[in-house]
Amino acid sequence: MTTIFGIPLQALLGQLLIGLINGSFYALLSLGLAIIFGLLRVINFAHGAQYMLGAFIAWLLLAHFGIGYWPALILAPLLVGLIGAIIECTMLRRLYSLDPLYGLLFTFGLALTIEGTFRYLYGASGQPYATPALLTGGANLGFMFLPIYRGWAIVFSLFICIGTWLLIEKTKLGSYLRAATENPVLVQSFGINVPLLLTLTYGLGATLAALAGVLAAPIYQVSPLMGSNIIIVVFAVVVVGGMGSIMGAIVTGYLLGVAEGLTKVFYPEASNIVIFVIMAIVLLLRPAGLFGRDA
Amino acid sequence: MHKKLIATLAMVLASSTAAMAGASDGKIKIGILNDQSGVYADFGGKSSYEAALMAVEDFGGKVLGVPVEVVTADHQNKPDIASNIARQWYDTEEVDSIMELTSSSVALAVQALSKEKKRITINTGAATTELTGKQCSPYGFHWAYDTHALAVGTGGALVKQGGDSWFFLTADYAFGYSLEENTGNYVKENGGTVVGAVRHPLATTDFSSFLLQAQSSGAKVIGLANAGLDTSNAIKQAAEFGIVQGGQRLAALLFTLAEVHGLGLEAAQGLTLTEGFYWNRNEESAKFGKRFMERTGKMPNMVHAGTYSAVTQYLKAIEKAGTDDADAVSKELHAMPVNDVFAQNGTVAPNGRMIHDMYLLEVKKPEESKEPWDYFKVLATIPGKEAFIDPAQSGCELVKS
Numbered sequence: 001m002t003t004i005f006g007i008p009l010q011a012l013l014g015q016l017l018i019g020l021i022n023g024s025f026y027a028l029l030s031l032g033l034a035i036i037f038g039l040l041r042v043i044n045f046a047h048g049a050q051y052m053l054g055a056f057i058a059w060l061l062l063a064h065f066g067i068g069y070w071p072a073l074i075l076a077p078l079l080v081g082l083i084g085a086i087i088e089c090t091m092l093r094r095l096y097s098l099d100p101l102y103g104l105l106f107t108f109g110l111a112l113t114i115e116g117t118f119r120y121l122y123g124a125s126g127q128p129y130a131t132p133a134l135l136t137g138g139a140n141l142g143f144m145f146l147p148i149y150r151g152w153a154i155v156f157s158l159f160i161c162i163g164t165w166l167l168i169e170k171t172k173l174g175s176y177l178r179a180a181t182e183n184p185v186l187v188q189s190f191g192i193n194v195p196l197l198l199t200l201t202y203g204l205g206a207t208l209a210a211l212a213g214v215l216a217a218p219i220y221q222v223s224p225l226m227g228s229n230i231i232i233v234v235f236a237v238v239v240v241g242g243m244g245s246i247m248g249a250i251v252t253g254y255l256l257g258v259a260e261g262l263t264k265v266f267y268p269e270a271s272n273i274v275i276f277v278i279m280a281i282v283l284l285l286r287p288a289g290l291f292g293r294d295a
Numbered sequence: 296m297h298k299k300l301i302a303t304l305a306m307v308l309a310s311s312t313a314a315m316a317g318a319s320d321g322k323i324k325i326g327i328l329n330d331q332s333g334v335y336a337d338f339g340g341k342s343s344y345e346a347a348l349m350a351v352e353d354f355g356g357k358v359l360g361v362p363v364e365v366v367t368a369d370h371q372n373k374p375d376i377a378s379n380i381a382r383q384w385y386d387t388e389e390v391d392s393i394m395e396l397t398s399s400s401v402a403l404a405v406q407a408l409s410k411e412k413k414r415i416t417i418n419t420g421a422a423t424t425e426l427t428g429k430q431c432s433p434y435g436f437h438w439a440y441d442t443h444a445l446a447v448g449t450g451g452a453l454v455k456q457g458g459d460s461w462f463f464l465t466a467d468y469a470f471g472y473s474l475e476e477n478t479g480n481y482v483k484e485n486g487g488t489v490v491g492a493v494r495h496p497l498a499t500t501d502f503s504s505f506l507l508q509a510q511s512s513g514a515k516v517i518g519l520a521n522a523g524l525d526t527s528n529a530i531k532q533a534a535e536f537g538i539v540q541g542g543q544r545l546a547a548l549l550f551t552l553a554e555v556h557g558l559g560l561e562a563a564q565g566l567t568l569t570e571g572f573y574w575n576r577n578e579e580s581a582k583f584g585k586r587f588m589e590r591t592g593k594m595p596n597m598v599h600a601g602t603y604s605a606v607t608q609y610l611k612a613i614e615k616a617g618t619d620d621a622d623a624v625s626k627e628l629h630a631m632p633v634n635d636v637f638a639q640n641g642t643v644a645p646n647g648r649m650i651h652d653m654y655l656l657e658v659k660k661p662e663e664s665k666e667p668w669d670y671f672k673v674l675a676t677i678p679g680k681e682a683f684i685d686p687a688q689s690g691c692e693l694v695k696s
Contacts, residue, residue, distance in 0.1 A: 011511050018503045123593075124336030126527060128559040131535070138537050144507060147535040219535070220500050221527060221557065225333070229500050264504035269467055271504075272496040 014144035015261045021150045023257020024157035025212055029230065030237040030249040031161055032208035035168065038244030039181045039201045041100055042092065045108040047234065048227030049115055050206045053080050054213025056118060059127050059222040069132035069218070077210040084206025088199045096198075111227070118224035126221020135218075153215055160211060161250045164204075168246060177201060236279040242292020252290060323363045323619055325351075325606060326390045328377060328405065329397040329420055331369035334498045334523040337553040339397040339420040339598040341367075342591045346599040347394065349590065350606035358610045359617065365606075366390065372497065374404040381405045385412050391619050392416065394605050397598065399423035399470035406435040413621045415628070417609060419601035422522070422549060423473040424684060427648040431691035434625050436647045439601030439637075440571045442470070444653045444682040445548045446477035448569025451485075452655055452674070453516050453546050459487035461546075462514035464505050464529060466521035467494040474520040474548055490514045495521070502529045506536050515543060522549040527558045534562060551596035555670050560661040563670075571597040571653050572637055573671050583636045584668075594668040597637075604637035641679070646691035650679040 029051060036044045057079055058072035067075065087110070095102045135149040168174040180187045180197045188194045213226075220226055237256050241248030256275050263274040270277075282290060327347050329339045344367040351363045366384070370377035377396075384390035385408075393409060396402040397420030409416045410432035418426055419439040426437045461482050465471040471494065479489045491512050493505050506529065509517045517538065519526050526547050533545055547554075550568040574584030574594045583603075587595045595603075612627035613619050633641030633649060641651035656671040664670060686694045 008511075011507065014507050015504055018501075018507065021503070022501055119332065119336070123557075124332065124334070124340065124524070126524060126557050128531070128557070128562060130561070138535070145510075145537050145541070147537075149535070150503075219532070221524065221531065223524065225524075226500065229498060261504055265508070268493050268495060268505065272499070 010143040012265065015265045016258060017141075017144065017146065018150075019258035019261020020254060021154055021257070022260060023254035024154045025216060025230070025253075026234060026237050026257050027161055027250045027253025028157045028212040028215070029209060029234040030241065030253045031164060031246065032205040032212075033234060033238050034241065034244055034246050034249035035164070035208070036202060036205035037238070038246060039177055040096075040103075040198060041181075042095075042103040042107065042202075043100060044202075044205060045104055045231070046087075046110040046114070047107075047205070047209050048229075048231030049111040050080055050084065050209035050227070051213040051216070051230065052118065052224060052227035053083070053114065054210025055129070055217040055222045055226060056122075056127075056213075056224075057210070058214045058217050059129050062129065063127075069214075073211070073214050076214050077207045080210030080213075081203040081207035085199050085203035087206075088202035092202065093195070093198070111231075115224050115228060122224060124223065124225060126223035126226075129217040129222050131218040149218055153219070156215060157212070160208070164208065165246055165250065233275055236275045240275075240279050240282045240289055242289025245289065245291040245293075248289060248291025319619055320389050321361050322389070323358055323361060323610070323613065324384075324388065324390045324392075325363065325365050325609070326381070326384050326393040327365060327367040327395045327602070328370050328380060328384075328393050328401075329367075329395045330372050331367075333372050334525055335372065335397045335420070337557060338523045338551060338596070339395055339602075342587075342593065342595070342599050343395045343397075343420065343602045345591050346587065346595065346603040347606045349587065350603045351610070354607060354610045358613050359619070363610065370398070370401055372398045372401065374400045377401040378404050378408055381408050385409075385414055390414075391621075392609060394418070394609075395420045395598070395602050397421055399425070399473065400468050402426055403430055403469060406430070406432050410434055415609065415621050415625060417605040417628075419605055420598050422470050424477065424689070425469065425473060427644070427646040427686075428684075428690045431646045431689070431693055433647075433693060434621055436605070436628060436643065436649060438605045438649045439597045440569070440653065441648070441683065442474040442477045442549075443684050444571070444677070445474060445569050446481045447682055448653055448655050448677050449546055449548050449567055450478040450481045450518070452567050453544060454482055454485045454487055458516035458544055458546070459485075460514045461487065461489050461516045461518050462509045462512040463489070463492035463518045463520050464502065464509060465492055465494050466525060467496050470522070471520045475518070478518055478520065478546075478548060492520075495525070497525070499525060500528060502532045503536065505529075506533055506538060510536065510538055510541065510543065516546050517543055518546045518548055519550075520548055523554065524557075526550055527554050530558060530566070531562055551598065552594055552668070552670060553596050555658055556593065556668065560659060560664055560670065563658045564660045566658045567674070568656050568658070569653055569677070570656060570671075571651065572600040573654055573656060573673060574600075575669055575671070576654070576673060579636055588668075600637045604633065604635050607635055608633055644683075644686035644689075645694045646686045646689050647693075648683055648686060648689070650683050652679050653677040653682040 057076040061067040131149045138147040180194045184194045241252035264271045327344045347365045368380045392415040394417045396418045399421045402421030415434045417436040422442045463475045465475045555563045612624045616623040616627045638651035655675040
């Protein structure tokens, strides 16, 4: 059997694929963060909580209303997006004129409040969420047994990432958004409702986080801690990709997922710090991040 | 000036160590220190605090005529934070004893500190046999279970069923090493082999990569030497990757009622596990379980019931000793048999290990469960002498003297 550094090639391929699956969650989450930071200049620490909310709403819909995975995949993100929009309108908006630190502290407090509430209500152990019937089972790829649901997670997140990138970079609405953050006064004077655009942006970021949450529910337990477990890694992804760079967030998400996967084969003890080591190296060599433009 | 200061200090020290009969400060204070927000928050958590309160209320709220108070704090699974809290409790808040102490690294740190400060610790949440082994303390007690009991119980059952080659997924800290070592030794002593192990960080959310390594190892049994949410996630993801269908068995070495509840019977059915307590075992335990349920909304596992037992026994020991002085109370704790809802005819060995029966349990199929929280079948009772290390072999220096 062919081996690379003592690891059979087949096992390596399996680990690469698993890295890509985890990477797709990193990509989806860092995408939302990058959009919010890039357009609003807000460091959204509540992103993990919004991811957790997405998963929890999907679980609540199933447990209390019998609404299954597919409707929840649309309903839960929309609901969280709406909550995000309300938060932006009523609270976050007041902080734009202040130092970005205030936005960070506000969203951090928000995250702690939301997570604390859910932990109080539902405990720290996760709630089980069954894989939808259509996507159960797995396929033998020869080098590994791939659960169909995980395959779906890669395809779906790739689709959403590309779709969001096109929306912001290639559509008229996207160009308004970008313009509104570049020079809000000028854009407003053209008769475009800038505050509404900003609300939509924050709502979109929250929606993306919740979408990742619903996607994660059948794989991980639906737990109040799921957001805080992943959020720090996602921040590292955004920093490595270049703060605010949307394409950077997506590509780095997948890349770091793979890097983490490979570490789990060669030196598992380091698997939860490898991303931060990479972050430190990137910051030393390219402070603006891999895809960032130097300010 | 200096001399005067030193003399005063000496007097204060002398008066505090010369324990007079009765409670020294007009109050008995017990601290419940554990993880209340992380991976072990349901394993012990706030419910252990409730169990301690229940024990104090059942005891009448007073001992030696002074009130008993229970305080609690979250150590976040960090030994440094735990040591700071313990130090503060002892130095400024006059806490007499610290209990529960989930997470082995924390338990070892706090037990060592308490030995130095001459205060009693009764550990119900942590698992490592080190607590009553090389790092034992004359003031340290280990109450509910330990990694040896888990190895003998769950490990033993699977070896008997033909699981003779093992691969471990191990939590990367004191507890995981202890559990892996105890179980590995047990497997080897019984003619089996350990083909490999992989260490994962505490609070891992994605186990797929580790599971894939376990899968390709070809071992018959994959031993999960972890606990709490880590174990639940590993089991759930193992199902996704078709590990059990592929003919390998999972051994959840530390798994309790709380985690089964979180995972659901659908995913947990058929697992074999070892606990020191099951609420639906007899009438008395069921009655205790229901009272606990009314307070906390959940049924107790061995950590909760063990904490109830530990607090009760501690208060009994103070009553018998007629003082809260740690040396006198420790002597009583070592001498008194333990008979309560948790342990029947339990004894405390010179190394601090409370020796009592453990139960080998199997998780029911969803259709077998007749009421909420009716999760286990009792497969066997493991006598205390088999479940726990012979104190003379434990490596604890207190045993020989």
